[in-house]
Amino acid sequence: MACGKTTRGNHPVRRLTRILFSFVLVAVAAGKCQAGEAIAAELAERIDQQIDARLSSEGVRAAELADDAEFVRRIYLDLHGTVPTLEQVKRFLPDAEPNKRARLIDSLLADSRHGQYLADIWQGYLISPLADDSTKRAERFRHWLAEQFNTRKWDQIVTELITATGKMEDNPAVTYLIEGRLPRAVPDLTDLTSRFFLGIRLNCAQCHDHPFVKWKQEEFWGMAAFFTQIQTPKRAKQVYEKGVVDDPQLTLANLKDAGVPDGFIQRAPTFLGGQALSQATKTSTHRAALAQWITAPENPYFARAMVNRTWWRLCGRGIVQPVDDMHEANAPSHPQLLELLSRRFVESGFDLKFLTRAIVLSRAYQRTSQPGESADKSILRTAATEDRQAALFGRMSLKVLSAGQLYDSLETIAGPAAKVTGIDVRQGVRWEFTQFFGESGDPDPMAYRRGIPHLLRQMNSGQFAGRNLDGLVTRLGTAAERSPEEIASDLFLTILSRRPTENELRQVKSHLARSGSAAGGLRELAWVLIMTSEFSLNH
Amino acid sequence: MLSKITRRHFLTATAAGVSLSGWLGRLAAAAPDGQRPKSCILLWMAGGPSHIDTFDPKPEAPANIRGEFQAIETSVSGIRISEHFPRVAKLMQHAAVLRGMSTLESDHKLATYHLHTGYQNRAGAVAFPSLGAIVAKELGKRDVALPNFITIGRGPQEALTAGFLGPDQQPLTVNDPIRGLDFIEPAGEPEQFGRQIELLQGFDQTFHARYQSPAAETHHKSIDRAVKLMNSQQKQAFDLSREPDNIRERYGPPPSASVRPAAGGKMVSGGERPGSFGQGCLMARRLVEAGVPFVEVVMGDGVGWDTHRDNFPRVRALSLECDAAMAALIKDLDSRGLLDSTLIAWMGEFGRTPQCTGGGRNHWSRAWSSVLIGGGIRGGQVVGRTDRDGATVVDRPISVPDFLGTVCTILGIDYKRKNHPPGVARPIPIVDTSKDVNLLTELL
Numbered sequence: 001m002a003c004g005k006t007t008r009g010n011h012p013v014r015r016l017t018r019i020l021f022s023f024v025l026v027a028v029a030a031g032k033c034q035a036g037e038a039i040a041a042e043l044a045e046r047i048d049q050q051i052d053a054r055l056s057s058e059g060v061r062a063a064e065l066a067d068d069a070e071f072v073r074r075i076y077l078d079l080h081g082t083v084p085t086l087e088q089v090k091r092f093l094p095d096a097e098p099n100k101r102a103r104l105i106d107s108l109l110a111d112s113r114h115g116q117y118l119a120d121i122w123q124g125y126l127i128s129p130l131a132d133d134s135t136k137r138a139e140r141f142r143h144w145l146a147e148q149f150n151t152r153k154w155d156q157i158v159t160e161l162i163t164a165t166g167k168m169e170d171n172p173a174v175t176y177l178i179e180g181r182l183p184r185a186v187p188d189l190t191d192l193t194s195r196f197f198l199g200i201r202l203n204c205a206q207c208h209d210h211p212f213v214k215w216k217q218e219e220f221w222g223m224a225a226f227f228t229q230i231q232t233p234k235r236a237k238q239v240y241e242k243g244v245v246d247d248p249q250l251t252l253a254n255l256k257d258a259g260v261p262d263g264f265i266q267r268a269p270t271f272l273g274g275q276a277l278s279q280a281t282k283t284s285t286h287r288a289a290l291a292q293w294i295t296a297p298e299n300p301y302f303a304r305a306m307v308n309r310t311w312w313r314l315c316g317r318g319i320v321q322p323v324d325d326m327h328e329a330n331a332p333s334h335p336q337l338l339e340l341l342s343r344r345f346v347e348s349g350f351d352l353k354f355l356t357r358a359i360v361l362s363r364a365y366q367r368t369s370q371p372g373e374s375a376d377k378s379i380l381r382t383a384a385t386e387d388r389q390a391a392l393f394g395r396m397s398l399k400v401l402s403a404g405q406l407y408d409s410l411e412t413i414a415g416p417a418a419k420v421t422g423i424d425v426r427q428g429v430r431w432e433f434t435q436f437f438g439e440s441g442d443p444d445p446m447a448y449r450r451g452i453p454h455l456l457r458q459m460n461s462g463q464f465a466g467r468n469l470d471g472l473v474t475r476l477g478t479a480a481e482r483s484p485e486e487i488a489s490d491l492f493l494t495i496l497s498r499r500p501t502e503n504e505l506r507q508v509k510s511h512l513a514r515s516g517s518a519a520g521g522l523r524e525l526a527w528v529l530i531m532t533s534e535f536s537l538n539h
Numbered sequence: 540m541l542s543k544i545t546r547r548h549f550l551t552a553t554a555a556g557v558s559l560s561g562w563l564g565r566l567a568a569a570a571p572d573g574q575r576p577k578s579c580i581l582l583w584m585a586g587g588p589s590h591i592d593t594f595d596p597k598p599e600a601p602a603n604i605r606g607e608f609q610a611i612e613t614s615v616s617g618i619r620i621s622e623h624f625p626r627v628a629k630l631m632q633h634a635a636v637l638r639g640m641s642t643l644e645s646d647h648k649l650a651t652y653h654l655h656t657g658y659q660n661r662a663g664a665v666a667f668p669s670l671g672a673i674v675a676k677e678l679g680k681r682d683v684a685l686p687n688f689i690t691i692g693r694g695p696q697e698a699l700t701a702g703f704l705g706p707d708q709q710p711l712t713v714n715d716p717i718r719g720l721d722f723i724e725p726a727g728e729p730e731q732f733g734r735q736i737e738l739l740q741g742f743d744q745t746f747h748a749r750y751q752s753p754a755a756e757t758h759h760k761s762i763d764r765a766v767k768l769m770n771s772q773q774k775q776a777f778d779l780s781r782e783p784d785n786i787r788e789r790y791g792p793p794p795s796a797s798v799r800p801a802a803g804g805k806m807v808s809g810g811e812r813p814g815s816f817g818q819g820c821l822m823a824r825r826l827v828e829a830g831v832p833f834v835e836v837v838m839g840d841g842v843g844w845d846t847h848r849d850n851f852p853r854v855r856a857l858s859l860e861c862d863a864a865m866a867a868l869i870k871d872l873d874s875r876g877l878l879d880s881t882l883i884a885w886m887g888e889f890g891r892t893p894q895c896t897g898g899g900r901n902h903w904s905r906a907w908s909s910v911l912i913g914g915g916i917r918g919g920q921v922v923g924r925t926d927r928d929g930a931t932v933v934d935r936p937i938s939v940p941d942f943l944g945t946v947c948t949i950l951g952i953d954y955k956r957k958n959h960p961p962g963v964a965r966p967i968p969i970v971d972t973s974k975d976v977n978l979l980t981e982l983l
Binding site for chain 2: 325461
């Protein structure tokens with residue numbers, strides 16, 4: 001863990017960055033300086049210049065800004081992984097302060113829930129559901145990640161993950177390294193590290209030279225060789241008992257002895273692009289050298305990968321698509337924007353909150369996801385032009401709520417899930433729920449992929465809407481003598497973070513008239529709102 | 540597209556329904572002679588059954604390898620199997636025993652994933668579909684109420700997945716066949732449910748018109764399909780109480796009568812009730828009759844066939860329970876004229892070590908057995924052979940792609956056909972063809 005830092009500290013650029021950055025930190029800590037926020041606002045401005053220039057050069061109209069209701073739901077889901085509470089919505093909507101969106105963003109980023117949400121996402125990426133004992137590990141790992149995301153910079157987090165030593169109980173970061181079992185753990189780690197930290201799919205090159213991009217088989221194995229010092233078949237059990245330790249004697253050859261993995265090539269540790277491990281760095285462990293190379297400010301992949309992934313997460317599509325397949329032949333939609341954000345991310349000292357703040361402050365992020373009516377009626381709205389608008393970030397994309405967002409939103413709305421026959425919660429209620437409703441890897445955030453099994457459970461199990469909806473209705477109704485319409489309106493605010501339209505209120509009234517009791521009718525309304533497409537989507 | 544079908548469906552569906560024999564009879568009559576599309580029932584033996592103690596007995600081996608069980612003759616001369624499959628032994632003419640299974644993974648989850656999807660993929664760059672999802676996509680009918688891929692018993696969730704094939708091929712899971720399908724009935728009164736769905740239609744229509752999002756449409760389509768199933772008569776296929784008692788009993792002892800011995804005094808078979816595997820097989824037959832192309836019945840949730848300890852008492856009990864269910868399934872399908880169009884596959888994720896240590900056997904993927912029955916194959920044969928100790932395959936090794944390629948071919952699916960998963964540059968064949976696939980042509 002520490003070995004990476006000592007060597008890194010000597011890098012002049014890094015030292016300078018760190019000095020500059022600690023200056024900013026001190027200033028912020030003093031509570032005087034809003035420098036971070038100001039810089040982020042300035043970057044948001046530049047994001048919009050780039051996006052808008054491109055829209056106008058292609059003659060594509062940008063959509064309006066989202067209204068406050070759309071914004072408040074979106075920002076809570078994207079930064080905290082849940083819909084806002086009724087109180088939070090009621091506080092935000094009438095607030096007349098012009099700066100209120102920026103203030104909300106700052107408070108959400110400062111809240112530890114932000115790190116917890118990122119941790120939830122990343123433990124899903126970094127732990128395979130095929131791992132043994134995945135619940136316990138995921139739990140510990142998630143706590144660790146949350147702390148990291150809340151307090152540290154991205155380069156530090158990645159360094160911790162790649163160079164971790166010790167046992168999982170003492171240092172949950174090693175979960176990343178020993179999650180996959182031996183001996184194929186080395187190829188797996190190579191694949192995960194290149195996809196999630198470098199935005200490169202190297203795994204095809206495990207077995208053959210990549211047909212479309214420059215990665216050759218030997219480059220895969222050159223990267224794989226960095227991980228062999230901890231991972232040999234002979235030590236399969238020891239890894240669990242003694243934790244991760246480096247043994248400088250171990251090389252790819254040991255891995256080969258254990259049974260040849262697909263496409264195996266004997267190669268010395270070599271960074272992507274062909275630079276071999278230098279004699280000077282050979283004194284430290286291979287992993288420390290790898291972490292240093294990956295997180296160096298001049299690494300051409302590291303910052304871009306996280307910028308693209310963060311943009312993809314917040315905006316529904318990456319500047320490069322697919323999000324982890326960045327290579328020359330797969331051009332970014334906005335090359336200068338990617339360049340700009342990557343540079344500024346590096347300059348910030350890989351400050352993820354800074355990057356996030358800049359993106360969500362931009363108009364591009366804050367636009368509505370409604371296609372809306374074209375001002376110019378002569379322009380025929382076609383599917384193609386609609387797609388173009390969204391593809392150029394002239395309109396927000398609708399994202400599907402992840403399993404974690406669904407679970408946490410339901411909890412925000414109606415409290416903890418009830419125990420339900422037919423659902424096996426031996427491994428924890430939330431874990432089971434996210435396994436059932438979720439998907440491994442990083443599926444397209446815009447694609448709805450749930451089918452009959454999920455919808456049956458959504459509609460008819462107590463775990464979804466059968467939560468305490470009566471309690472919710474009662475809670476909303478007891479504050480004062482309130483009319484059913486007022487309670488209905490609060491149900492919309494609680495579940496969809498907006499007020500009902502006139503038309504919807506009319507439908508509600510006729511529904512209440514048909515359902516016998518007002519309380520029963522309102523409970524039914526709560527159920528219906530939770531079943532809507534609107535609830536399942538982040539629009 | 541927003542459909543108005545949902546509401547109409549709901550309003551016309553009544554609690555009365557049509558008698559089961561009525562609709563099943565009509566379905567059966569509708570199938571043209573000999574042209575019934577094929578179905579597959581996978582009997583998944585979770586935990587990995589010992590091949591030596593089931594379908595590859597080794598009477599010549601030393602005692603600590605041979606184990607405690609005797610080999611018995613079957614209806615096909617020359618084929619001998621464990622004494623604890625006496626009923627299946629009499630039906631060997633329908634079966635092919637594959638004794639050359641030789642696979643790469645000996646960890647439960649990794650092997651289960653590999654056997655189900657045909658791919659080893661642990662880092663998760665591509666979400667591969669399970670065999671059931673593949674068959675559902677290739678053979679399943681569109682616009683039917685019943686999903687085309689149904690699993691019974693608590694299964695290995697991470698392997699029972701539609702992967703990149705998407706929501707239409709997702710498996711619907713019946714956790715406990717004795718209880719029936721969970722969440723198929725609305726929580727409240729039918730009128731209330733209908734009223735709610737109507738209001739939902741209204742809200743969603745407005746939202747869809749305003750946002751015009753494909754995700755919203757897919758969401759609503761999934762709701763429509765779920766409601767359609769709730770309102771369908773075919774959902775009766777999940778209701779075993781509609782089956783005569785004598786048939787239910789044939790598939791296995793009633794739940795109370797059979798209790799599996801537990802290892803170390805603990806209940807080890809996990810959440811599954813004893814006897815539920817047999818009832819699951821019966822449900823599988825009902826689903827196949829109703830036209831479902833792929834049903835997977837899981838035996839041994841939790842520890843199941845993973846007999847590191849107390850191998851012999853546990854394998855005996857599991858075998859007898861499995862034997863009754865399997866034999867009943869084969870005979871039942873046969874008597875209904877469905878055996879030739881229904882392929883039954885029996886397998887786990889691997890076999891177990893030849894040596895017994897501490898009364899148990901450990902994981903063994905280098906040599907093990909699976910069984911194929913019906914589906915129009917040439918039965919009454921053994922494919923592949925292991926050495927005296929059941930430790931290595933000495934003749935006709937069968938890899939995962941060989942096995943799955945053969946299953947696909949029997950079902951009439953071109954296993955080389957390529958899918959184009961979204962976001963993946965290369966097309967992916969149904970079965971991994973990166974190495975030579977050797978079909979078991981002797982079965983075809």
